[in-house]
Amino acid sequence: MNNxxxxxGALNGAQAVPKLNQDTNILVMGLDSRVDEQGKPLSPAVYDALDAGDQTIGGYNSNVLMLIHIPANGSKATAISIPRDDYAQIAGIPGESIQGKIKEAYGDGLAAAQTALLAEGKPNNNATYQPARDAGRRAEIATVSQFLGSVHIDHFIEVTMVGFYEVAQAVAPITVCVNQATQDTYSGANFKAGLQQIDAKQAMAYVRQRRDTSNPNYLFSDLGRERRQQAFIVSVIRQLKQAGTFTDIPKMQSVLTAVSKNIVVGQGLNLIDLMRQASSITGGHISFTTLPITGFGTAPNGESINTVDVAQVQATVKELLTPAPTAKAKPSSASTSSSAASTSTASSAGTTAKPKAAKKAAPTTTYGDWTGALQGGSIPCVKLRCAPDNGTYRRIFPFSQATPK
Known part of the structure; x- marks a missing residue:
């Protein structure tokens, strides 16, 4: 697998932040590219499965950005989702000082490097394409590190859309949960309410859906989509743990080998060692948090953006990466999935329904919106927002055929 x-080598020179402790920070970048790692078109069958258009759509935006923090002492891991439209200072591009959506750093870095290489008379082929891809990775890593408050990034994992699809193929069927039935002709989403098993194509729709085309009262947003992405990861971790995959190296290797050609990692990352080391993640002992925004706005170029308070973002990250020690407390009725108590109502922090022993139902935890921490260990049941929320955390996407998938 590692071969x-x-x-x-994009991490080389991407950050001037020293490593201050033995904890591990991994940046996960999910690209919206509809091509392979050589920039070549995918097969018609794969485009049909992705249901996201062909190579003429999309680019090199890091539409998914997550920082995975693994403490060296084996304590609970933390995953931080960075909203893709957060307006940030783009870093890591020599000679340029620009602002833009944080997801655009990859594409901006790639374009700048490719332009410079071609200006030097280099051929427009894979020999210039791959260094340009590395420049894009370097710019995204530098931008995220700076945005989060000079956070040192030890490793990165880059996954394209087809890479995600192959991961889903390797582990399907996957059990997920939604609180309301929903359909979306853009992403291909068509889910019933409650627990259900989905295949790889449905998994693509589950993590990409950002609107409902059957009910105008379903108000979706990118922030809700990030919550479903978190829920999907938690469900897969739980499923692989139950199947014994994490403790069966040949089984783990077969999963990773199936997806290796569309995943890029840093030179120093040993994936098998990571599986052994990250017992907190493989055991489901992980929480997912989405960074706060202050609202929605418009950039000088007319693009819709998330407005942010950078100081607030960095304070949130610092608290998540270096939590204050807390004394052990007895479980209370407010506890989530680790508590024996349960209630019938849901909040943004999540409430666990205790499975009945007779039916041995899968434990689920309901989340009312994208705020608060999503905990590992159970199957997250994601609630769709169906009422106005004073516009603070709401973006309605028009049901226009001109709207990109």
């Missing part, structure tokens, strides 16, 4: 996976 087959694609490697990149």
């Amino acid at each position: 087959n996976v694609l490697r990149s």
Whole structure:
């Protein structure tokens, strides 16, 4: 597996932040690219499965950005989702000082490097394309590190849309949960309410859906989509743990080998060692948090953006990465999935329904919106927002055929 996976030296020179402790920070970048790692079109069958258009759509935006923090002492891991439209200072591009959506750093870095290489008379082929991809990775890593408050990034994992699809194929069927039935002709989403098993194509729709085309009262947003992405990861971790995959190295290797050609990692990341080391993650002992925004706005170029308070973002990150020690407390009725108590109502922090022993139902935890921490260990049941919320955390996407998938 470690010989087959694609490697990149993009971390070299991407950050001037020293490593201050033995904790591990991994940046996960999910690209909206509809091509393979050589920039070549995918097969018609894969485009049909992705239901997201062909190579003429999309680019090199890091539409998914997550920082995975693994404490060296084996305590609970933390995953931080960075909203893709957060307006940030783009870093890591020599000679340029620009602002833009944080997801655009990859594409901006790639374009700048490719332009410079071609200006030097280099051929427009893979020999210039791959260094340009590394420049894009370097810019995204530098931008995220700076945005989060000079956070040191030890490793990165880059996954394209087809890479995600192959991961889903390797582990399907996957059990997920939604609180309300929903359909979306853009992403192909068509889910019933409650627990259900989905295949790889449905998994693509589950993590990409950002609107409902059957009910105008379903108000979706990118922030809700990030919550479903978190829920999907938690469900997969739980499923692989139950199947014994994490403790069966040949089984783990077969999963990773199936997806290696569309995943890029840093030169120093050993994926098998990571599986052994990250017992907190593989055991489901992880929480997912989405960084706060202050609202929605418009950039000088007319693009819709998330407005942020950078000081608030960095304070939130600092608290998540270095939580204050807390004394052990007895479980209370307010506890989530680790508590024996349960209630019938849901809040943004999540409430667990205790499964009946006779039916051995899968434990689920309901989340009312994207705020608060989503905990590992159970199957998250994601609630769709169906009423106005004073516009603070709401973006309605028009049901226009001109709207990109």
